[in-house]
Amino acid sequence: MDELDSAILEHLQRDARTTNRELARKLGIAPSTCLERVRALRNRGVITGYHASVDLRALNRGVQALLSLTIRPLSREVIEGFKSYVAELPEVLSVFVIAGSDDFLVHVAVRDVDQLHAFLMDHLSQRREVVNFRSSVIYQHVNSPVVGPLTDQGQQG
Structure with a gap:
């Protein structure tokens, strides 16, 4: 590069x-x-695709949240199955499998807090593998529009 x-x-x-x-x-x-x-x-796989940025509010998705989930038992089969399940839900924007006290971080965008509550109750609390979840409503989101390579010193270069 x-x-x-x-x-x-x-x-x-x-x-x-x-x-x-x-x-x-x-x-x-x-x-x-x-x-x-x-x-x-x-x-080389550096450019992986092209997309259009959209205004979530214009799509009737005015409330965003990050959901932290813990699942059990921890096995490849359970992780892959849950990841596939949650990624297919229309409210879900991103799914992260993470290390630490939580196993997943899920970014959702919904109409309002009532729909967020319904999502949590209907799609997460009903799953046997989900033993714990927390939701954090996003007030503001700042996205870096340009990502560049990092040098060995950790700075863009």
Whole structure:
């Protein structure tokens, strides 16, 4: 990953709809070079896809929460089964399998706190493997729109 690759990634993370010609112009390189670099980043798995950011409130999902869950027994089969189950629920945005006192962190977006409560009761408390869960309502969420490589010193470079 060199400086040109990093610059390409930065521009595409800010606006993935940028045309190859426009991206090449911004970077001061030939369009053919730009296209070759972007393809190489995709082929190496650095660029994993393109997406549209959406306003969750516009989708009637005004309340977000992080759910911390503990499951038992801890086995690969139980973890994989629960992960697959919860990832398919329409309220779920992200599922993290984590280390520590909790086993899962689940990010959900729902209409309101009543729907959050119903989700907890209908989808989590009914599961035998779930022995404990806590919910934390998200008041604000700040997302870093551009992620770059870290140097050995832990700083972007």
